[in-house]
Amino acid sequence: MLSEPAIAVSQEPLLGGPGGTEPGPGAASRAPRSWRSLLRWETALVFCLVATLIYGAGVPHFMSSTNIFYIGINMGEIAIMALPLTLIIMTGEIDLSVASMLGLSSTLLGYLFKHGWPIALAMVVVLIIGAAGGALNGFLVTKMKLPSIAVTIGTLTLYRGIAEIILGTGSVTGFPSSLTKIGVVPIAHTKLSYSIGIFLVLAVVFAVVLHATPVGRSIFAIGLQSEAAHFSGIRVERIKFTLFVLSGLICSFAGILWTLRFATSRFDAGTGLELTVVTIVLFGGVSIFGGRGSILGVVLAVVIVGCIQEALTLKNVAAEVQNIVTGALLLISVIVPNSADGIQRLRARSRGRARRRAQLRPTDLATTTTTER
Amino acid sequence: MAHSYSRRRIGIPIAMAALTFGVAACGSSGSKTTATTAGTGTPGTTASGTSGSIKKGLVVYFIPKDTQNPYEVIADQGGATALKDLGGKVVVSSGTADTAAAQIPSIQAAIQAHADAIVIAGNDPSALCPSLSQAQAAGIKVVSFDSDVTCANHLFINQANTEQIGTSEVDLLAKQINNTGDIAILSAAATATNQNQWIGYMKQQLTKYPNMHLVSTVYGNDDPATSLTVLQGLLSAYPNLAGIISPTTVGISTAAQYLDNHKDLLSHLTLTGLGLPSQMKPYIKDGTVKAFELWNPNDLGYLAGYAAASLASGTASLTTDSKFTAGRLGSYTVLAPAGTTGPSVVLGPPTVFDSSNIDQFNF
Structure with missing residues (x-):
């Protein structure tokens, strides 16, 4: 991939950031630079997780098997929605309609179920509508060339509005208990909730696609330089469109899980979750500018955020303080690498020639930028 | 993050060990047996006049709609007063958003902490039921106030008739x-x-x-x-x-x-x-x-606190016409389920606010 050395360059500030020692030139020649620097970010997350667990160990009841189930069930749908969003953000776009799509799907499932549809058929219809909703986002972004942030803020309101029209303020209950048990029991012989189990399986699939297939490399390339990717033969629009459809589909699936977990369908299901999903993705080390990130980072972010919330709740830390703690933590971990990355990009853009030189001598530039910081 | 920086040098092996420990550590899984107070018999069969005294050291989780709702803050204070009178304690726990999802971690925390009772103002009539039934399975009594839930086997404290x-x-x-x-x-x-x-x-x-x-x-x-x-x-x-x-x-x-x-x-x-x-x-x-x-939210919380403690001690039941006492508020009778409301008690006539007492309230 032509643009891969550029990845390495833009990530150098991260390497020099908190926790990282300066990479030796020898190491650079041994492994692909992008892969190594991703490991760096994940390493920081692992340390963050360890710190959380050390804190949690001092909290009564935190180190219990039940707690693993609770963390899983509280994070499950959020984590699932974070996966397609990771890919979308990797391409430099965003989907803010994820939680509204969850709500619309929950509502629709309830509506169809209330009107006597078999639950399995209702689920299929919900998934189709979810994919269609994602396709609308994708169409507006790729064919109408509208900015995804504006489009998906629009559909955020639109999908929630449709949900409210469908069910009003009423709620639908009475789903088959064989299905709603996913909200109260873990997968047999484990302590994992069904939702987090599904997330882990999906995460493996997403990781393989992103990190080990041409499609994944195309996603990196689109995020780094969309036009360059286009000219190098990558079907940028088509990939973006597919990702939005995928996001709609998976969010509606999360909506089904949500409905079953609460054994209730209501139009306001998951209100406000889009921000949690976005912060998890960013905390996982995915660059909001696109082109950088990994599924492993997102998985770690899910675990860390879940553990922190659970530990603070068990310690009965006031909810508003919890918000501050999580907010500050996320903010710091998002601002630090991304601002460094952003500055780096601006510089690189204003010095196109320097950038080309960097591709020839990446190590030199890395040293230079670190000194400047 | 401060933690993560200071712990940085510990290394991945320890991280893995901690993870393994986290997964392997098998603490209590939330199951709990409640001792039945002598004289109450099987719950649901005692018609009225349940005897016995309220246990000491009860822990009651108050889960308001959110932690900032001024009305419910006063109710929670009333509940805390009630439990203090009874030698127990109240833990107030909830989210900042008025959603069922934000209340569920608090219910889980109550289960984990082996609370004796939960007093909840539901953000959703039905979405909390799976979690609340889990709490009940763990031996926790459930009382609702202000905003009722439709779940089975709980007592609703109706603010006013x-x-x-x-x-x-x-x-x-x-x-x-x-x-x-x-x-x-x-x-x-x-x-x-x-x-x-x-x-x-x-x-x-x-x-x-x-x-x-x-x-x-x-x-x-x-x-x-x-x-x-x-x-x-x-x-x-x-x-x-x-x-x-x-x-x-x-x-x-x-x-x-x-x-x-x-x-x-x-x-x-x-x-x-x-x-x-x-x-x-x-x-x-x-x-x-x-x-x-x-209605006076302080009294509402006080009554809910007494009801929760009484249910947890076996001195109250959900049976129609059974009675329990609620400290300064006197005796209450459990009303029969009606419509979507299950067993309930009514706080009493509304409180009249005038120049003599208005300064005591800030909700």
Whole structure:
């Protein structure tokens, strides 16, 4: 991939950031630079997780098997929605309609179920509508060339509005208990909730696609330089469109899980979750500018955020303080690498020639930028 | 993050060890056996007069809609007082958003902490039921207040009985206008179920006051602008109106503000209804409004706390007509399930707020 050395360059500030020692030139020649620097970010997350667990160990009841189930069930749908969003953000776009799509799907499932549809058929219809909703986002972004942030803020309101029209303020209950048990029991012989189990399986699939297939490399390339990717033969629009459809589909699936977990369908299901999903993705080390990130980072972010919330709740830390703690933590971990990355990009853009030189001598530039910081 | 930096050098092996430990550590899994208090027998079979005393050291989780709701903050304080009286303690836990999802971690925390009871104001009538039934399976008693849930086997603390609200407002106005004159009602939406039920009981109660006549009922839709418009229309149509009952906080505060600016009307017009002390305080202070009503959230929480402790100790049950005592509030009788409401108790008549007590309330 032509643009891969550029990845390495833009990530150098991260390497020099908190926790990282300066990479030796020898190491650079041994492994692909992008892969190594991703490991760096994940390493920081692992340390963050360890710190959380050390804190949690001092909290009564935190180190219990039940707690693993609770963390899983509280994070499950959020984590699932974070996966397609990771890919979308990797391409430099965003989907803010994820939680509204969850709500619309929950509502629709309830509506169809209330009107006597078999639950399995209702689920299929919900998934189709979810994919269609994602396709609308994708169409507006790729064919109408509208900015995804504006489009998906629009559909955020639109999908929630449709949900409210469908069910009003009423709620639908009475789903088959064989299905709603996913909200109260873990997968047999484990302590994992069904939702987090599904997330882990999906995460493996997403990781393989992103990190080990041409499609994944195309996603990196689109995020780094969309036009360059286009000219190098990558079907940028088509990939973006597919990702939005995928996001709609998976969010509606999360909506089904949500409905079953609460054994209730209501139009306001998951209100406000889009921000949690976005912060998890960013905390996982995915660059909001696109082109950088990994599924492993997102998985770690899910675990860390879940553990922190659970530990603070068990310690009965006031909810508003919890918000501050999580907010500050996320903010710091998002601002630090991304601002460094952003500055780096601006510089690189204003010095196109320097950038080309960097591709020839990446190590030199890395040293230079670190000194400047 | 500060932690993560300081722990950085510990290394991945320890990270893995910690993870493994986290997964392998098998603490209590939330199951719990409650000792049944002697003399209560099987729950549900004791009709009334359950004996025994309330256990010491009970832990009751209060889970309000959110931690900032001023009304529920006062209720939680009432609950804390109740448990303190009983030698137990209250833990208040909830989210900052009014959603069922934000309340679930608190229910889980109660299960993990082996709480004896949960007192919850549900953000959703049904979405909390899977979690609450898990709590019940772990031996935790469930009490709801302010906003009921539809789950099985819990006691709802009803803040006020519909009939009492209707009749007491008429009585309160009658006392202020010497049982005489034309009166009107400034309600919320014409379709509001609770408002219409209260108005129904008001009309019934008015038959006991032959010299008071209900001349009109107007609807302000719980919108200050609309309430003001219909109020002005009412006052021009009935210039000699003696009293207005506004059984909605928006209506009564809008009307009070209008009367505050038109004090000449106060010579013949009296306003009362259901209001928030925080909103009505200035109008009570300057005499625009003499008295209004609302249930007392502190008492509500106090009663919920006693109910939770009594259920957890086996001195109360969900059986219709069973009784329990709630400290300073006296004895309560569990009412039969009706409609979507399960077993419940009613706090009692609304509290009347006037210049003598308004300063004690800030919700």
